[in-house]
Amino acid sequence: MSTDAPALSPARTLATAGRVLRQLRHDPRTIALLLIVPVLMITLLRYVFDADTGTFDAIGASLLGIFPLITMFLVTSIATLRERTSGTLERLLAMPLGKGDLIAGYALAFGAVAVAQSLLATAMSVWVLGLDVVGSPWLLLLVALLDALLGTALGLFVSAFAASEFQAVQFMPAVIFPQLLLCGLFTPRDRMHPVLEAVSDVLPMSYAVDGMNQVLTHTDVTADFYRDILIVAGCALLVLCLGAATLRRRTT
């Protein structure tokens, strides 16, 4: 029943986050992929635009925001799907665990992974590959963390509509690719067809990419930057709540 509020107990949330990280620790290959692939991709990008470092600056910064979103989306959707299909979710919900505890636990664990991932990718970009950031690299990291939470939220939400891991993986192109095309990475949003521009105005990734670009081009923290991170954080929170609604104690 949905009458019980998603109460939050810090101890249970921490226990859940610890458990998720412990599961991950038994899977060193996934950890390696999570941490190394973004670094390799950003390096690849740097040399694809070898003669044109201006393009690398623009796209590189956006990618630093997009990586955590995509990887956390995939990791969370598979992890929660497993939780649903293995019966552990039913068991947990038959125990005194609040839905909020479970979701916050996942967000905390994958948020920590995202911080490690973004630290590596950002450090590589700024100090080794020469990504030209006018603002503070810490702000890049903040946006990356919020993007990761958004990815976790979206992954949690779509896992409710996937009956198998095959389906869960297919949600990635369905949910992420349209945002990727419309977020302003390939062409500025104001040069798209007006309908698409309007659509891109309501997609959270547009603001994630814009936030990154604000840091890239401004020394100060701009009003647009605040707007961008508030929108991304708000979307993450909203989708997390929607995700909580898909965790049902009673099922058929």
Place this chain on the structure above:
Amino acid sequence: MMNLSRTADTSAVSARALTVVRGDRTVLRGLDFTVEPGRITGLLGPSGCGKSTLMRAVVGTQTKVTGALDVLGRPAGHPSLRPRVGYVTQAPSVYADLTVRQNLDYFAAVLRPGRAHRAFREEAVSRAIGDVDLTSHADALATALSGGQRSRVSLAVALLGTPELLVLDEPTVGLDPVLRRDLWNLFHTLADDRGTTILVSSHVMDEAERCHRLLLMREGEILADNTPEALRARTGSATVEEAFLHLVDQASVDEAATAPQETSR
């Protein structure tokens, strides 16, 4: 020993007109039954007769339940029941990528969170692992265990909170005879020494003889609610299995007589 002089009003589980619909199928059809506290009640019947659905209704994870269903004095699924009822599903629901002890540590932390209960949790975890005889495998990953071992991890999780009511869905499937005997001894210890009420399903009829009471099910209905001895006596059979078959045949005859033109799907 627990005080067993409670009356039927204080039964651990009591159902009146319990009905469950799944999709367009009525899985449970207006059941009335009670489960006595501190005793082992066996839920027996062929696969697909509604045993699992009944158990899910009792632990409060089944939707579309109508009728009255009280568990330990509260409506089934009430939040206050969550720490008091242990539930083991048919498929072992544990994390395959954690060790036995890590699994139990986590579920123990959900049941009794906080640093203050740390020592209590450690003791509960070690005891539960010992109860299901997995002490030598405590640090093995669940994925590396055999099917029977994994289902015992699942059982150990249910034992963690020393629940008053333990709902076990076919806990002995796929276990060898020695382990099955050991588990049944454990169930009796839990009922006799800790006063735990146990509702256990099985389709292995020889296990029925080890229950205090039996609920025999068939196609969403309860055919009989009695002790194994009384069932054998009533049907004039030597074993519970014979008694069950006798009752099933009788029910089929009755059905054919009373509902000759039931529409087929």
